[in-house]
Amino acid sequence: MPVLRDAVRPRRHLRWPALGALALLVAGCATDAPQDSLDPAGPAARTIDNLFGPVFLVAVAVFILVQGLIIYMVIRFRRKGDEDTSFPAQLHGNTRLEVGWTILPALVLAVVAVFTVPVIFELNEEPENALVVDVEGQKYWWGYEYGDQAMVPGGGITTANELHIPAGEPVFLRLQSNDVIHSFWAPRLNGKRDVVPGRQHTWTLEADEPGVYSGQCAEFCGTSHANMRLKVVAHDQASWDEWVASQQAEPEVPTEGLAADGYEVFGQLCASCHVVAGQYDEVAESSPAAPDLTHLFSRDCFAGCIYDLNDRNELEAWLRNPQRKAGSLMVIGELAEAQIDQLYAYLTTLE
């Protein structure tokens, strides 16, 4: 595991109050943090961590040197008695020392630079045979599209909030924004890359193991920037194939019960913005970008991944008031409780 933690752990044994505080901070490191950049779960994040670790150690060495000197001088050269106005040797400087402490740090930094520059280029390379995903950022959620390619035969998958990828495979993201600047960040997989309107930026992700990796928008993008979260879901091969197949299937139109009523309500209130493939394919041209709901209930979270989709209350509260997420662009008006039940029943058919 990260060089950093192993390196600083011994400090916990120190009893000095100042270092005690530091130890507390280090202890903070050990708590379970799903967005811990020091706990890489993919090659890019590991490359970065392997670079950061040694640099951090160098920084710690300089830290100990400087702080140690300060503490030593404060104790050793402190004036004994206020009346002591005697003079120490009046040293004006020392050119050799100056040259030394100019060149030495420059050399250390040159070494750091030698290790840094190749990594910059390495992380910007486009991987071969990668799964390509088009990522669209907008206030305040992420959308993903998968075109026809080897790993997604037939393509045609559109989803939101949760980015599904096969584990152990490089994934090449083409990032675009529909409004302002966002930044795509799943810390355990890679650093962040800004998503700038009018440009297409690219970024690579890869997860070593199947699992769920937390992330969020990292460039301030407006009122609910804090609520623009995301998940990266990495599958093993079998469950990846299954996921692709399920996403390519079109849900059936419900024909009876609440769900059938909900289908109608959706048509009146939701379909001008939200696509349900095979049922409501056309959205109004003037509508803001809205998540594709074709397979809504194959996901675990919604509305920028801040609400649990498995909790019925969360979705009902959302239908009552989309502004519970401040700045949400969703406008649905006031719904009767019956309509909410109908809509909920319909939405659960979209698996």
Place this chain on the structure above:
Amino acid sequence: MALTESRPLELTTGSEVVDSPLGAFVRPQGSTGWRSWVTTVDHKKIGIMYGATAMVFFAIGGLEALLIRLQLAQPNGQVLSLEAYNQAFTLHGTTMVFFVIMPLLAAFANYLIPLMIGARDVAFPRLNALSYWIFLAAGLFVYSGVVLGEIADNGWFNYAPNSGLTYSPGHGIDFWVLGLQIAGIASLIGAVNLIVTCLNMRAPGMTLMRMPIFVWMSLVAQFLLLFAIPVITVALFLLMFDRLYGSNFFNVEAGADPLLWQHLFWIFGHPEVYILILPAFGIISEVIPVFARKPLFGYPFMVFSGVAIGFMGWGVWAHHMFASGIGPVSVAAFSLSTMFIAVPTGVKIFNWIGTLWKGNLKFSVPMLFAVGVVSQFTIGGLSGVTHAVAPADTQQTDTYYIVAHFHYVLFGGSMFGIFAGIYFWWPKAFGRFLSESIGKWHFWIMFAGFNLTFAPMHILGLQGQPRRTGTYPEGMGWDIMNLLSTAGSFLIALSFLVWVFNVVRSRTNVTNDPDPWDGRTLEWGTSSPPPAHNFDVEPTASHLDEWWHRKYDEDENGRPVRRESYETFAQPGFDASTIHLPSPSYWPILLAFSLPLISYGLIYSLWFAAVGGVLMIVAMYGWGLEPSVDPDAGHGGHGDDHHDDHPTPDPTDEVSSMSEVGAAPVPGA
């Protein structure tokens, strides 16, 4: 208007200004009421006004910080709405950078530079007043937006295109854009004034390499301002034209590239960092030698490293944009340049250590704060090096790791340096001491609070908490560190109150000693507080640390030996009426307050702008036609009234340019 000026003054002087005259508060040649402050052109009064005003803004910016920390103390915080949270961090950043640290450093530069170089005043005294009033007008303008509910909410670097009308339709951004343009004028005028002062007004014999290190660092900062302010002004102008007139500079639909804003902002923004820190470096480089009883170690290296930072500071801006997609070649270039700017910074740290080494260290409060800077700035510098490693920065940027980094630089460095300076020069400026014992409480509470607030943010950032997020869910592992950080912020607030208490208490803590610390630079050779004309006897300089060399001879071992007698620059019973000083003027404040009027006009109704425009033209004409030599004030003056604000530099005779500034007779004398 009088109300707005007298409030900040109360902060530094206690409640009374007039009844217990505090020397510098009394112009011997003028009245002592509020009018003498509103119309003053005395660099010392202007410096004090800068400082007092900035401290009021510091309290306001601090309250905003407390709101931010309260909201983040726990997951799913409910103290503020997200809208209010975004406004709070935008105001906090804008206030602390533009209305606290910059004017506090301007306060020191204004007050100290003429005294340290042995001049009677700055080169252009009325312009000096103008820059203060424009700064105040800018601050009041931005906060008038707060009162009207029009508050910017896009962060202090206000990235396009979220700053455009489409995404920020209210007037909050307008107040921000116009307010910063006004503040920029103040900085630019101040920079020109202080550069000319440093270059042209030094006492005879004070060569550049005999200039006190604080003056040097401030001079570098003024050059940075001179070139950086125009860049942000361009950016602000483009944004203003976009918002007011639909000019499409940042409109992506019309083909704009929003990265233009980022480049312009950071070409200003990074030199700005050095504008905020270099003068603080200068302050502690003055403080440490005095309390170590040793000269500054490696003075020429300190000067040249500061100048080197000044130059290299222009080549690192894109390290704020490592994640923005500028391409690997640019990233690599700026990664390297950012690493190597750490070299001159390191030189400074090692030279401070060299100064402390084997010194006779007395830990008075100024020294505590100064050593605090060396310690804490080092932490900020080291985390800065980890940002220079661009791949690592793609993890760190826009997280709390960055927030920790720049607070270690700007609070642990600049603000601690400023407090070192406040405790150090307070007896010079006011003839009163800030209490040592209360000051030590202030230092230690602030030191503990600062580190408790910002050290945990390193961890939070590396654990993935982004900055500018007003809420976070449970289960992210961020709870404890955020709570600690919030607790620390209240300790900082407490330490500020201790300082205010100390200021109030200082009214009774009178000293008659003009040189209580055994100082090294010229200002300690004149009385405390200094007279309006600064020096009864015009100083000359034959050494670096001239005042020290007047007090001490060297024995054969190079040890200082106190001279039996030496000349000070203060003469009891000196007849100040022979000194010519420029007269006070109403025009600077009137001209300054035409700017917010014009700005209201651009936001609300052009009628405001018309009134402001008329006021501006009247003030400019009034200024131009006003003899800075008041003909009714006696003494006939030195003739050419139209030029005496602009002394002709005469490289062969610096005294002549000095006496030209003194060309006005003493009003009422």
